[in-house]
Amino acid sequence: MRWLAGSMSRGGCMVIVKETSYNEVGKPLIFVLLGYIGIIFLNIIAAYYSRTPNLYFALSALIFILTTPLSATISFKRAMGRKKASTIILYTTLLLILVGILILAYGIYSLWIALTIRPLIRNFEFALIIPIITIIITYFLAEYLEKKIPELYWRFSRAVADRVRGGVSAAATAIIGPAIAFFGLLNFDAYFAFLSLIYAIIEMKRSLDEIRTTSKLKKNLDSLNEHLTKALRTIPNIIKIEDLIFDPANQFLIVYSKFAVSEFLDDEVIDKIVDYALTYIIENFGIVSFVRIEVDKSKVEKIRVALPLKNGDEINEDFNASKYLIAEILPNGEIISKDIIELRNTNDKMIGVEKARELVKKRVMIVGTKKIDEKAQRELNGWFTKIFLLKTNNLEDAIKHIAKSI
């Protein structure tokens, strides 16, 4: 997994930016789109020269299918330029559906002539060879896309590839009639055109369903927002969610997220937070075509500190204690609020880990302790909670020491 990553300084504050890689996702997508458009041109030529209604229907199906790779590419390109994608994709999809319907209507007209007046098919080489080329190329384009795009984006690559594979079915249904007609049974071209017609209608319905998906996604934006906010807030040192934008475009979702982390975190740690957020979004938010995450370090107004307690008034020798002081402090060490909590464990072998996990759930940003076992330390570090090793037993001294050190 690689990302287009970078960092920049904005008003003296370091901003880390990561987004879906153009080379890994965008390039293969554009290659497939261009290949697919090439196939459509071949089918236009084939339909024009062969005059068979089968190829008109196949062409309309191919145009309906085009809505998916085209909307995926547009959504990706627009997202890279930080532009809204949903409106333009809606219009493009509607336009393609309209074009498809016009071709479909012309196909129905040709079918009616072929059934009532005379068979229209001619130039068999076009009617037979082009669908075969369509079958082969659309199949390999879909395979190429699934292989090239990283595994993490499997939903996205599969959604596009499966739709592109529809081109195989469109061409396969369109070749049956002309193939029988080739042996002299010209009327069969028209009879089998009904099969192609049905398939074209199926593809039209799929394209309309994609538009409907956009409105469904739009209705759920609040819950998506809530879900992502909650997920990001599980990391105590994410102190502010500044921006969450979901841009649904057909079935694809573009996600922009901007949040601030505590200024005392190292860049390496922030990098891990960003990777986690990216993976989380792609794995949990449906067909995500593009993610951009911006993180900046921000001054912490209130720092949440936890200290293990002994007898309620001094620091315990070990991190594993039954009671913890959770204090909210100002950067100058002044205590704003204090709370003593009791933590019980269910698994003796993971006692430190369980306590660490509980403190993370309570959004503790810093833990001060005299001694901590390796597992608990890893759990806290894993959630990017900073650990300060203390020498004093005195609570106030410890808090002052922490405030001074950050």
Added chain:
Amino acid sequence: MSNKVLEAKNVKKYFPVRRFLLSKDYVKAVDGVSFYIKKGECLGLVGESGSGKTTLGRLILRLIPLTSGEIFYKGKSITKLKGDELKEFRKSAQMVFQDPYSSLDPRMTVFQTIIEGPRIHGIDIGNPEEFVIKLLETVGLKPEHLYRYPHEFSGGQKQRIAIARALAMNPEFIVLDEPTSALDVSVQASILNMLKELQAKFGLTYLFISHDLAVVKYMSHRIATMYVGRIVEVAGSEELFENPLHPYTQMLLASIPIPDPKIAKSKPKIKITGEPPSPIRLPQGCKFYPRCPYAMPICKIKEPPLINVGNNHEVACWLYE
């Protein structure tokens, strides 16, 4: 090094699932498994149903082809063995299957069943009847059973016949694929004791596959825990039960019912939650992440390797890295 009877290195087995024309998905039944078994040792393999235990057992015996990886038997790669060489390997490596009801041919007598292997492999066994009777006695059956058919036996007796069939080849290594799971508890004990005795008597090496942790503990010198096609923890039998490190192993051990409420109270109360992920589309990072109570962000990003934490104890968990 030389006392390793079997060694598997990064063994993978992907089963194709057809999607569209030639497009396929893959069920990753075994995905990058490495382990070894020493001479005279019994390695227990535990895990939930569908974790790839049986597939791994079959791969080791070359009953199904590997997708990738390498298996060494007595220091020699068996991955690409063919013809006579493969036949020779199969002589010394046998398997006892889970279900004795279906692993025996109902149209063959006990004599025919046991003698079939040595005959195919051209093993000199002297007087066949004496040979089979001796084997039957070894596995606790009587000479009068010689010409009976499988349906005339109980489940336990059938499994004894299956074991005798495996022993007929004079093997050095046996894969025991849940040999007692289809049997009553009382019969299970006698079969397990017999397997232990046979191991001591003939110096056999076992790969013991089971989802019954108590049985595995009784049988094995070392235990490997499997989760969706990967080994997540390997340790000595006692060490694993005393000090399980991987949260999944802890969950498995916590699920063993303890009759004494006092002891039960002192044991960890971790419940196995959720279901294993689909082996076709596994999550990024640690595969146990969605079910792990101690999961951290790194677990979602990166898969942990098997880490040696000392005392021949290996665990694939970021908590120990």
